[in-house]
Amino acid sequence: MKGSRAKAGRRVVIDPVSKRTVRQVTDHPSIHHHPFFFVPAYDRAGSKLFFISHRDGKPQIYFEDRAAGEIVQVTDRPDLAEWSVYPSPEGRYVYFTAGTGAWRVDLATFEETQLADFGAVEMREKGMVGAAMGTTALSADGRWWAIPVKAGAVSRFVVVDTATGKSGVILERDTIGHPQFCPDDDNLILYAGPLTDRVWTVTRDGTDNRRVYTREDKMQWVTHEVWVPGRKAIAFVDWPRGMRLIDIDTGEAHWLHHFPAWHAAPDATGTRFVCDTNFPDKGLHVLPLDGAPEFLCASEASSEGAHWAHPFPYNDGPVAVEARQHTHPHPRFSPDGSRVVFTSDKSGHAQIYEVELAASAAP
Numbered sequence: 329m330k331g332s333r334a335k336a337g338r339r340v341v342i343d344p345v346s347k348r349t350v351r352q353v354t355d356h357p358s359i360h361h362h363p364f365f366f367v368p369a370y371d372r373a374g375s376k377l378f379f380i381s382h383r384d385g386k387p388q389i390y391f392e393d394r395a396a397g398e399i400v401q402v403t404d405r406p407d408l409a410e411w412s413v414y415p416s417p418e419g420r421y422v423y424f425t426a427g428t429g430a431w432r433v434d435l436a437t438f439e440e441t442q443l444a445d446f447g448a449v450e451m452r453e454k455g456m457v458g459a460a461m462g463t464t465a466l467s468a469d470g471r472w473w474a475i476p477v478k479a480g481a482v483s484r485f486v487v488v489d490t491a492t493g494k495s496g497v498i499l500e501r502d503t504i505g506h507p508q509f510c511p512d513d514d515n516l517i518l519y520a521g522p523l524t525d526r527v528w529t530v531t532r533d534g535t536d537n538r539r540v541y542t543r544e545d546k547m548q549w550v551t552h553e554v555w556v557p558g559r560k561a562i563a564f565v566d567w568p569r570g571m572r573l574i575d576i577d578t579g580e581a582h583w584l585h586h587f588p589a590w591h592a593a594p595d596a597t598g599t600r601f602v603c604d605t606n607f608p609d610k611g612l613h614v615l616p617l618d619g620a621p622e623f624l625c626a627s628e629a630s631s632e633g634a635h636w637a638h639p640f641p642y643n644d645g646p647v648a649v650e651a652r653q654h655t656h657p658h659p660r661f662s663p664d665g666s667r668v669v670f671t672s673d674k675s676g677h678a679q680i681y682e683v684e685l686a687a688s689a690a691p
Contacts, residue, residue: 371419459505
């Protein structure tokens with residue numbers, strides 16, 4: 329029920345290799361996951377940790393009230409798009425799509441307000457990855473909310489003014505996935521185009537839609553792009569060879585490192601990333617821009633997606649894959665950079681964990 333509270337998890341273990349403290353936040357025998365790896369899992373003050381729980385049979389939004397040590401249920405509805413969730417920076421609202429509408433819930437009253445109705449549309453592409461996830465984007469000031477909407481043969485890019493409730497389509501094209509507002513420019517949005525031609529930006533009014541990076545060859549696997557705070561640059565994973573950084577003005581990309589990062593998210597300063605790994609799973613790592621990778625902890629997540637073990641599979645069109653996203657760690661820094669949240673199904677059910685960056689003093 330909306331507004332209900334329960335005790336947060338307090339089970340703590342020490343990673344035997346890194347000696348860092350890992351806390352299990354949730355423990356109900358059901359699916360849990362935090363937002364996608366480039367979406368904030370916390371409010372800017374770090375007082376709330378947001379996640380999805382299936383404990384009542386349907387995905388619902390929850391947050392951990394860190395001061396109270398309690399988890400709080402935010403929604404109670406049958407049609408939530410669980411990867412659309414985006415918390416507002418000040419921690420007052422959570423934005424999400426449900427059914428064919430765009431909604432905002434007030435975290436003080438749990439009142440829900442519909443900001444847009446998209447009509448008779450599919451909302452998302454079919455599948456488990458990319459645009460099929462239905463991720464959305466909120467600007468750094470919380471004013472603008474960008475939502476890809478699948479409508480027949482086209483994808484519409486809708487931007488909602490959260491202050492006035494007005495919305496409009498800024499772009500239509502074949503596919504639009506994983507939108508992200510530039511953290512240093514609320515007028516600039518990164519999004520993923522087709523899997524063979526991924527990295528695009530567009531301004532908030534729909535002008536200057538442009539490709540900012542072109543693949544070097546047909547087998548290059550460009551994925552998991554993300555803004556780097558403080559430099560108006562885009563990092564992406566060149567799977568499985570490492571990560572590269574794009575100069576968005578020239579389109580040139582230079583190597584950041586050759587560590588096989590999978591999902592990699594920067595901290596608030598843009599000076600380091602945290603990543604998970606796969607094929608093989610080497611655990612979670614911190615990747616400084618100017619230093620060597622540092623092992624953080626093991627996730628032991630099942631990380632579904634056998635296609636990641638093979639060469640780029642999408643040159644001839646979409647490929648059906650079994651890659652349930654709650655089986656992936658998707659690590660993300662807290663706002664102050666002191667800890668990392670991740671998801672793992674090592675217990676048999678996907679649960680939320682936090683690992684402290686500082687090593688434990690325990691023997």
